[in-house]
Amino acid sequence: MPRVLKILTIAAFAILWIEPALHAQAPEKPPQTSDDDDWNYVSPGPAKCVEAGNVYLHRGALQGALSRFQEALKDNPHYAPAYLGLGKVYERMKQKQKALDAYQHYLDELPSAKDAAEARDAQRAIARVKKQ
Numbered sequence: 001m002p003r004v005l006k007i008l009t010i011a012a013f014a015i016l017w018i019e020p021a022l023h024a025q026a027p028e029k030p031p032q033t034s035d036d037d038d039w040n041y042v043s044p045g046p047a048k049c050v051e052a053g054n055v056y057l058h059r060g061a062l063q064g065a066l067s068r069f070q071e072a073l074k075d076n077p078h079y080a081p082a083y084l085g086l087g088k089v090y091e092r093m094k095q096k097q098k099a100l101d102a103y104q105h106y107l108d109e110l111p112s113a114k115d116a117a118e119a120r121d122a123q124r125a126i127a128r129v130k131k132q
Helices: 002-025 046-059 062-075 080-092 096-109 113-131
Strands: none
Touching: 046 062, 046 080, 062 080, 080 096, 080 113, 096 113
């Protein structure tokens, strides 16, 4: 019983002495305005959007993946990985022509030869979609 009493005493001390001191040091918040400009969405950038899109795609959330890849392209219309992701999404959505267009954009936007392995994957995907 004495141990419980000590714990309660310490808790009461914290509530009575420390907690009000914390509130006294908290800075005042500026008054909130009704201006909508304060709440504009800022994109994390094309690389993070594609990363999130790939997570959605892996989980089967095609609409979420689609919106992330589209957001990446809105930020940078020449970002090749976003087109690759779009191609994958459209292929899984059975939208053949959109998948072909996205894969072709991906191949057109490749920045260097180091992406050749992924380019081969996209070319295989184009062949696979055309066969369907």
